[in-house]
Amino acid sequence: MSDVFPKWTNQLPLKILIGAGLVGSAVVAGAWYYLTPKYARVGYQPLQPVAFSHAIHADQLGMDCRYCHNAVEKSWYSNIPAAGTCMNCHNQVLKDDPRLALVRESAASGKPIPWVQIHKVPDFVYFNHSVHVGRGISCVECHGPIHKMDEVRHAKELSMTFCLDCHRHPAAKIRPLDKVTQLDWKWSQDPKENERLQKLHGEKMVADWKVESLESCSACHR
Amino acid sequence: MRTFLAALALAVALVVGVLGFRGDLKRQPPLEIFPDMKRQMKLRPQATAAFFGDGRSSREFVPGTVARSTPLKVGDQLVYPFEDAPVNTGRLPGTTTNFIDAIPLPVTEEFMARGQQRFEINCLPCHGPLADGKGVTSKFGLAIVGNLHDKRIVTMPDGEIFNTITHGKNLMQGYGANVAVPDRWAVVAYLRALQRSRLGTLDEVPAEKRAGLK
Numbered sequence: 001m002s003d004v005f006p007k008w009t010n011q012l013p014l015k016i017l018i019g020a021g022l023v024g025s026a027v028v029a030g031a032w033y034y035l036t037p038k039y040a041r042v043g044y045q046p047l048q049p050v051a052f053s054h055a056i057h058a059d060q061l062g063m064d065c066r067y068c069h070n071a072v073e074k075s076w077y078s079n080i081p082a083a084g085t086c087m088n089c090h091n092q093v094l095k096d097d098p099r100l101a102l103v104r105e106s107a108a109s110g111k112p113i114p115w116v117q118i119h120k121v122p123d124f125v126y127f128n129h130s131v132h133v134g135r136g137i138s139c140v141e142c143h144g145p146i147h148k149m150d151e152v153r154h155a156k157e158l159s160m161t162f163c164l165d166c167h168r169h170p171a172a173k174i175r176p177l178d179k180v181t182q183l184d185w186k187w188s189q190d191p192k193e194n195e196r197l198q199k200l201h202g203e204k205m206v207a208d209w210k211v212e213s214l215e216s217c218s219a220c221h222r
Numbered sequence: 223m224r225t226f227l228a229a230l231a232l233a234v235a236l237v238v239g240v241l242g243f244r245g246d247l248k249r250q251p252p253l254e255i256f257p258d259m260k261r262q263m264k265l266r267p268q269a270t271a272a273f274f275g276d277g278r279s280s281r282e283f284v285p286g287t288v289a290r291s292t293p294l295k296v297g298d299q300l301v302y303p304f305e306d307a308p309v310n311t312g313r314l315p316g317t318t319t320n321f322i323d324a325i326p327l328p329v330t331e332e333f334m335a336r337g338q339q340r341f342e343i344n345c346l347p348c349h350g351p352l353a354d355g356k357g358v359t360s361k362f363g364l365a366i367v368g369n370l371h372d373k374r375i376v377t378m379p380d381g382e383i384f385n386t387i388t389h390g391k392n393l394m395q396g397y398g399a400n401v402a403v404p405d406r407w408a409v410v411a412y413l414r415a416l417q418r419s420r421l422g423t424l425d426e427v428p429a430e431k432r433a434g435l436k
Binding site: 033038039062076080093094112154175 | 230233237249254264333342344365371393424
């Protein structure tokens, strides 16, 4: 009597099991790695209609963020300045430069420059700039080192856990109000000492300013 | 089994090859696989809106209307931003040149600190931290920036300085749209302090603080 199944089939169940395990692991690993804002958003760096460099304006020239984003302390969103704000200097600096043609045209006609928005939370998230900036949360915490970027890049994931991490431990990020727009600022150049001072002063600021650790859904969603 | 492992490795390599790594430069906007209600029909500020003729979601004021506003307390009066009042224009009502001599708001230490902060945000790039016209922009082609310690400006009425901040003068553009009315007065107050720092004499410094000066 010949074999109904050849001998190699003895190993088949084991092989199928191992194979399924490998494929399953690969799919889970891929989903873990790719299906997250850490992959989807970080690194987004669209081409802008005007090659405006934050590195030149904010770092090299030392301009304050609020020279252009002048309503950020009062408004829930951080405004893009009108082209007129650019023209305060560029009516004299690089006055005929072709790279600024769109800015001049916009200032003259009122037609907006089609800047591409980079940091975009979902429409059901009600993030308020003024309340964060007004309670010692620096621009750098969510936007990364903007003052070093020639082209703005989405540097942090801005996922829900990103928000919650800070909402649970605001003392780890909070800083004095006059240092909010100084993105390079640290308590100390020594990382250990910086951490110690951050903890020391952070907890005091959280207590003094009555900073709430809001974790309820309606803090951000409504 | 070997073929299977090779195929799996190839598939992984293909996925990594196409999707890349976290943080790679991406020119295309993030893909939202499950849109849920992430992008809604409502208008976001400074966005595009096909509904309006000019395509903008942020609207300009309809001519003849007045924005909702909070009045400013001047003395015991409440002044709205649309009123022709000295605090809003820097001049006596109904005139074009009669600038007021003094800041119409109470000058407190807090007011002065605010003035310094607003000065350093808005004025410092061109006029410099000391208001002597030597800001960072002088290296980039802004050649004729006013030195605010000039006699002409020291003797100028407060209202006229306020008016210049609001509407600009010569090559300087107006900052009325960027700096609120009380902040503009605070900047005037801080500028006066800067001017005083150069005009004062040693006798005016309190005795206990003189040692710190040379």
